[in-house]
Amino acid sequence: MILRRVARPLLATIFVTGGINALRQAEGHAKAAEPFLNAAFDKVGDVVPEQIPRDPVTLVRVDAAVKIGAGLALAAGKAPRLAAGLLLGSLVPTTLATHSFWTMKDPGERAQQQIQFFKNAGLAGGLLLAVADTAGKPSVGWRARHAAKDVSASAGKLSRKAEKRANKLAKRAQKALPH
Incomplete structure (x- = not known):
């Protein structure tokens, strides 16, 4: 500028x-x-x-x-x-x-x-x-807060994927067991 x-x-x-x-x-x-x-x-x-x-x-x-x-x-x-x-x-x-x-x-x-x-x-x-003056770029604090939100969101997605995968494996294991 x-x-x-x-x-x-x-x-x-x-x-x-x-x-x-x-x-x-x-x-x-x-x-x-x-x-x-x-x-x-x-x-x-x-x-x-x-x-x-x-x-x-x-x-x-x-x-x-x-x-x-x-x-x-x-x-x-x-x-x-x-x-x-x-x-x-x-x-x-x-x-x-x-x-x-x-x-x-x-x-x-x-x-x-x-x-x-x-x-x-x-x-x-x-x-x-x-x-x-950050010259129009986000400050380090802003970037850190947003990186933390991104990590939190990614961790939540991974947690949900792991839970779904665990549920699928549990269902398969139940089907494989004799009744």
Whole structure:
């Protein structure tokens, strides 16, 4: 559908450009994200596997790579639901780390960060729609329910056939027995 061919690249653009910008300025982005990351690792660090990097610059670069890769995949329509899910997973912590307007004291800065927060909330809504978009095909849940109905119907038919066959055999056995 033409709508998807236009909407997906438009939605992806902010993530691809943001990812490129983050790669170019990884240290600056890491500095902005560091308080959030430190607080997050303080709270859940013991359940985060050791293989997960804790260095803010590395995490910013990983996040940027996800945004660029998933953004390009979404724009191209390659695994768009997965790509949108990855972008959503990247957007939430980024938004919390960089647009926590509720912590701002300066009214001007608070208003600016609030705008950015709600812009990202709108992007999250678009990504949720993209995650749920089956492109006109039945969802996995629908297919599973209908497959279960088909299996149930087939099992019922087999059961009735087996019962008829058993009844026929029983009648033959009765006729074969001497009276």
